Amino acid sequence: MIISKSWLNEWVDLKNISGETLLKTLNSIGLEVDSYKEIKIPDSIVVGYVINKEKHPDADKLNVCQVDVGGEILQIVCGAKNVTAGQFVPVALIGTVMPNGLEIKKAKLRGIESCGMICSSTELGMVKINDGIMVLDESIGALKLGASLNQFEIFKDAIIEVDITANRGDCQSINGIAREICAALNLSPRENLPYEDGENLLGIGRVVATRADEGQKSSFLYRAFEIKGDISENLLTRLRLALIESKKTNVVERLLDYVTHCTGVLFKAYDYAKLGGVDERVVFDIKNGKHGESYVSCNGKNLGITGIYQDECSMLDENSKFVIIEANYTVPSVLAETIGENKNLPKGDHVYRSTRGSEPNLAYGADYLFKRLSSHKNLSLFAGSQQSTMREEQVALSISLNELKNMIGQEIARNDIVKILKKLGFEVSVNVEQESINVKVPFFRHDILNSHDICEEIVRIVGIDNITSVPLVFAEQNRLTNTYINYKNSLNLRKRAADCGFFESIHYVFDDADRLAKLGFEPCKVQIANPINNELNMLRPTLLNHMLNSCERNIKNSKKSVRLFELGEVFNKDGVQSSNIAFVVCGLAKEATLINGAKGEEISFYSFAAMVQDVVGKFELIASDEKKFLSPYEQAKICQNGEVIGYIGRVDIRVEDSRDLPKTYFCEIEFDKLKFVSIKANAYSKFPSVSRDLSLVVPDGFEFAKIYECIKNLELKELKEFLPVDIYRGTGLENASSISIKFTFQDMQKTLEDEEINALMDKILVSLKEKLNIGIR
Numbered sequence: 001m002i003i004s005k006s007w008l009n010e011w012v013d014l015k016n017i018s019g020e021t022l023l024k025t026l027n028s029i030g031l032e033v034d035s036y037k038e039i040k041i042p043d044s045i046v047v048g049y050v051i052n053k054e055k056h057p058d059a060d061k062l063n064v065c066q067v068d069v070g071g072e073i074l075q076i077v078c079g080a081k082n083v084t085a086g087q088f089v090p091v092a093l094i095g096t097v098m099p100n101g102l103e104i105k106k107a108k109l110r111g112i113e114s115c116g117m118i119c120s121s122t123e124l125g126m127v128k129i130n131d132g133i134m135v136l137d138e139s140i141g142a143l144k145l146g147a148s149l150n151q152f153e154i155f156k157d158a159i160i161e162v163d164i165t166a167n168r169g170d171c172q173s174i175n176g177i178a179r180e181i182c183a184a185l186n187l188s189p190r191e192n193l194p195y196e197d198g199e200n201l202l203g204i205g206r207v208v209a210t211r212a213d214e215g216q217k218s219s220f221l222y223r224a225f226e227i228k229g230d231i232s233e234n235l236l237t238r239l240r241l242a243l244i245e246s247k248k249t250n251v252v253e254r255l256l257d258y259v260t261h262c263t264g265v266l267f268k269a270y271d272y273a274k275l276g277g278v279d280e281r282v283v284f285d286i287k288n289g290k291h292g293e294s295y296v297s298c299n300g301k302n303l304g305i306t307g308i309y310q311d312e313c314s315m316l317d318e319n320s321k322f323v324i325i326e327a328n329y330t331v332p333s334v335l336a337e338t339i340g341e342n343k344n345l346p347k348g349d350h351v352y353r354s355t356r357g358s359e360p361n362l363a364y365g366a367d368y369l370f371k372r373l374s375s376h377k378n379l380s381l382f383a384g385s386q387q388s389t390m391r392e393e394q395v396a397l398s399i400s401l402n403e404l405k406n407m408i409g410q411e412i413a414r415n416d417i418v419k420i421l422k423k424l425g426f427e428v429s430v431n432v433e434q435e436s437i438n439v440k441v442p443f444f445r446h447d448i449l450n451s452h453d454i455c456e457e458i459v460r461i462v463g464i465d466n467i468t469s470v471p472l473v474f475a476e477q478n479r480l481t482n483t484y485i486n487y488k489n490s491l492n493l494r495k496r497a498a499d500c501g502f503f504e505s506i507h508y509v510f511d512d513a514d515r516l517a518k519l520g521f522e523p524c525k526v527q528i529a530n531p532i533n534n535e536l537n538m539l540r541p542t543l544l545n546h547m548l549n550s551c552e553r554n555i556k557n558s559k560k561s562v563r564l565f566e567l568g569e570v571f572n573k574d575g576v577q578s579s580n581i582a583f584v585v586c587g588l589a590k591e592a593t594l595i596n597g598a599k600g601e602e603i604s605f606y607s608f609a610a611m612v613q614d615v616v617g618k619f620e621l622i623a624s625d626e627k628k629f630l631s632p633y634e635q636a637k638i639c640q641n642g643e644v645i646g647y648i649g650r651v652d653i654r655v656e657d658s659r660d661l662p663k664t665y666f667c668e669i670e671f672d673k674l675k676f677v678s679i680k681a682n683a684y685s686k687f688p689s690v691s692r693d694l695s696l697v698v699p700d701g702f703e704f705a706k707i708y709e710c711i712k713n714l715e716l717k718e719l720k721e722f723l724p725v726d727i728y729r730g731t732g733l734e735n736a737s738s739i740s741i742k743f744t745f746q747d748m749q750k751t752l753e754d755e756e757i758n759a760l761m762d763k764i765l766v767s768l769k770e771k772l773n774i775g776i777r
Helices: 019-028 174-185 235-243 251-263 332-341 351-356 362-373 401-408 414-423 451-462 482-499 513-518 544-556 605-616 653-658 704-712 754-772
Strands: 002-004 032-038 045-056 059-068 073-078 088-092 107-109 112-114 158-163 208-212 218-227 266-271 282-288 294-298 301-305 322-330 379-381 386-388 396-400 427-431 436-440 561-571 577-587 620-623 630-640 643-651 664-670 690-699 719-728 736-745
Touching (some): 002 235, 019 158, 045 073, 174 414, 208 218, 208 386, 218 282, 218 362, 235 251, 251 266, 294 322, 322 332, 332 351, 362 379, 396 401, 414 427, 414 436, 482 561, 482 577, 544 561, 544 577, 544 664, 577 605, 605 643, 605 664, 704 719, 704 736, 736 754
Antiparallel strands (some): 045 059, 107 112, 218 322, 266 322, 561 577, 577 664, 620 630, 690 736, 719 736
């Protein structure tokens, strides 16, 4: 966005504000300045008047001019094609050092003396406006012969290019930047009187009408005028249009570029004759598109999409005499969605502004335009306007002063807050009782959505450097979320499993529905629309089938001992996802070695359970026969703290045979039910422990768990642990077995005597006899 101090001065009085101050202010309020240039014209470049022009006698392309510079008449040889008598021109006197470093001296050109130079805009260090000299007019101020050019504001200006972020479409105009300057420097904008139609003008209703769909996301305002003769541009307008790099050639289109840059309102110009209007009015039909974009047509002709492009069939040309002006605004998000979906849409000059948010106050821009048009004698203006306006509610926010204080880090006076927001265009009311302010966001600030945005507006105007610094409080939050804890637990579980000799296997979450059905699992209600193949056509309810398949492949590859584990996702019949961990040992407990023997030892239920326990921690087993794919004689439920968390057992021999597997044990545990208890270091006894063995006669089928609970309930503090170490069945034990239990005793304060240990053993025996009716062998 290119601005200049003199241009801004038409919206706000900046006569006491230097260019440097302007630059620093823009940077401080978040409008980053990309470039800054001051125009400095030497005092010796003055206003001159061309009295006479004659052709050079010895050069076709040179002219000999007599130029009045106030106190004298100079003869100057000039090669510009556009120089002619009767022009006011900038003249560099003898001795002038031009902005480009050239020094003007008295010289002879083809034998004719030249005492100075008539200057072009580029020779003065300004933008190029034509291919010849710059012709002065009173648009820059009252012209006085001999007056230094640097007395005029336009020739002692500061040119600033501001980088506008995509969310600040309100600053893509001189008016928008001036509003920001007023808030930052506590200035008041210049009074801008609305345009009033002249008397005895024809009404626009005779030539223009509109029809629009309900719920439109755009606003339109139409005005019209007729061109009766030539329209010229003054010097000030040409300089500014060159500054903003307007490429238009049509005078009306160039004027619309100028007004858009000033006010932010977007315009289109239509040729009335090309729309089909001659003696009757034209009707603009406005239709809503898929995303709310507005398609404009007239007499069946598509005129384009508002804010995106205008069809060439309706544009002005050098023969246009009757012009209809359309001021328009469309919600930026609507245009962004439309362009994003259809990359092939033609894009006009206004897309950059419209997608970032143009000025929605169309009457403001149209009034500014018609004030300028009213000064042209060769234009006949129509009175009034035709409008089609979208219905939109202003965003309303209520913010407590205490909330603002906490966000900013210091208290800003309530009156200062109100003043800043009002100067930025917000409607503000104060609730004294609740110590809050109610804010209505102007339509041109579509980027303001919440209290944090309001806070940002206050801080940038106050200035971040003016907010008192306070020491940082370093308070680290606890980042140990359940997700992180589960991740760490699963990682540790994998490491322990690998340490215990298991190899990790990873499979798809899809499985073979037929094989799962044979194993007794119900199909999942969530169907796979496009399965990879018939063997992966269902969400798996268990890790079992994949693990057995892996065992089968390893056994066929001559492995004698297969030890695998997997931690993966499973799905119940309703499609609810959870995590399970599974272990499988197939064949030998360990591969045959010199130590293990040539044949090795087959895996057993208890050795497998011990291996799993080394990985997941201590658990209890409860006899079970629920799992049909496990042996009814070797399976159990796994419990921790009284809760069933999984199952363990030998794979049913029929399943083993169908897959050519040797003796195989499998265990599956619900990961989320596993108890991961932190290891707590306790004081240990410095005194020796003492062991005693006890052989009990128990009837066949008697569960050891009952013995365990009976002894545990005695709560003997000296009893550290007790474990079954042997089972004997033989002569003299009909329908019964002898189970040997090893007891370990230890005291924290002393070495236990035999009498004390015997007393403890007697308590155990008495309790077993009374509660379970079992005794020693």
